[in-house]
Amino acid sequence: MQHVLCLAPKGTHNIDMGYGLSAFTFCRAATVNPVVGSQVWVEDSQVAWIDGEVLEVKEGEIKVRCTSGKTVVVKPSSVYHKDTEAPPCGVDDMTKLAYLHEPGVLDNLRSRYDINEIYTYTGNILIAVNPFIKLPHLYDSHMMAQYKGAGFGELSPHPFAVADAAYRLMINEGISQSILVSGESGAGKTESTKLLMRYLAYMGGRANNAAEGRTVEQKVLESNPVLEAFGNAKTVRNNNSSRFGKFVEIQFDQSGRISGAAIRTYLLERSRVCQVSDPERNYHCFYMLCAAPPEDIQKYKLGNPREFHYLNQSNCFELEGVDELKEYRDTRRAMDVVGISSEEQEAIFRVVAAVLHLGNIEFTKGKEVDSSVPKDEKSWFHLHTAAELFMCDAKALEDSLCKRVIVTRDETITKWLDPESAALSRDALAKIVYTRLFDWLVDKINNSIGQDPDSKSLIGVLDIYGFESFKTNRVDLIE
Ligand SMILES: Nc1ncnc2c1ncn2[C@@H]1O[C@H](COP(=O)(O)OP(=O)(O)O)[C@@H](O)[C@H]1O
Ligand SMILES: [Mg+2]
Known part of the structure; x- marks a missing residue:
């Protein structure tokens, strides 16, 4: 079975994944004793997660200066390490992230979304973030031809790659396949489904x-x-x-x-x-x-x-x-x-x-x-x-x-x-x-x-x- 998970961004920063994130199992204990000078993520009521630097570590409390300028005091269990070496344009597969926790995943999706890279893999799950603008170049017949027969993960993440993998598994192994498209209302499920169908129609x-x-x-x-x-x-x-x-x-x-x-x-x-x-x-x-x-x-x-x-x-x-x-x-x-x-x-x-x-x-x-x-x-x-x-x-x-x-x-x-x-x-x-x-x-x-x-x-x-x-x-x- 293949899985496409659709997400809808809210505003410019906050990618809402209330429903969708259930597909991930996060490691809650991602943060191991931050020290003064550590780069971390802390929860924020406006933008979900904000990055900052640890100023002070006390018993049961950590003081963090956020990049927004404000300083907050939080519990050690609620901060997460920030990967300072993460590429600015993000990675195309979440499994390449140094820390697989919620802020890391969201930050990666946002970095990619900012450059119109709306698709990202998590292993063989495709995550699609709704662009709310038409991106016709992503879906033309030239694109379909490129994905035809290309190994999964060889090219940029795309619904065509998911459909191609399902098609080839069916042909090579002779086993019926299914593709599950899930996500909140408005996240882009129906649009993604149409793209999958288009590719299958193109192949078969x-x-x-x-x-x-x-x-x-x-x-x-x-x-x-x-x-x-x-x-x-x-x-x-x-x-x-x-x-x-x-x-x-x-x-x-x-x-x-x-x-x-x-x-x-x-x-x-x-x-x-x-x-x-x-x-x-x-x-x-x-x-x-x-x-x-x-x-x-x-x-x-x-x-x-x-x-x-x-x-x-x-x-x-x-x-x-x-x-x-x-x-x-x-x-x-x-x-x-x-x-x-x-x-x-x-x-x-x-x-x-x-x-x-x-x-x-x-x-x-x-x-x-x-x-x-x-x-x-x-x-x-x-x-x-x-x-x-x-x-x-x-x-x-x-x-x-x-x-x-x-x-x-x-x-x-x-x-x-x-x-x-x-x-x-x-x-x-x-x-x-x-x-x-x-x-x-x-x-x-x-x-x-x-x-x-x-x-x-x-x-x-x-x-x-x-x-x-x-x-x-x-x-x-x-x-
Ligand atoms: N890949 C995409 N490219 C451009 N616009 C999209 C894409 N996916 C979704 N949208 C936009 O978002 C709207 C909602 O998507 P839809 O697939 O109907 O959501 P859902 O089925 O999850 O409720 C669409 O009408 C379209 O305007
Ligand atoms: Mg729909």
């Missing part, structure tokens, strides 16, 4: 034969925009955060050519469909559809996203530099490419629009005790529109929201729901419909890509769900 791809249509690898790469439209959203950390886990399995034939692929997704964050907090957004597809051309807007009875309860719980509607109409068109085109027919696309967007209308149905008390009915004209309008779009009976939809049917061994009991419970059942319906839609899309994409039942070996790439590390983490991913 076939020359594009126009008569055969698109190749497996093209379809896998082209499925990204479709999955992202329905499964990605803006979060605090990342404007295009995947809210689902993804395991892509690339199947190879005997001669090492790609012969099939399967995409498995899991844990779509379904609570987001009806609950969004500022400054995040719901799934991209909702905003795209609200910006669709007038004929579509009319068809789906949509309009300003600010009018929809599932979207206006947050004040964020637009994304900088994103043209939603263009996104809508691009998504439609990407759907064409992965083999989703225009009738199916119609049906997909009907469901997306219906979910928005569903969210605008409000309830008030009905005639019966603890019963509920749609609140007003507006709510009735949204109920009827949702039913029309779902192509179901409006009365049946109303009943499904306002009543609960309990089936016992002897009888079927229908119970009214009060307005709050009706709103909860509305949200539950929205979430389940949306999740089913997402799962259907994944199935559809898989059918279009095609699997190879005879494949003997595969390379799996896992883009693990990116957790956001906050002071308090919400546990609402699985419900």
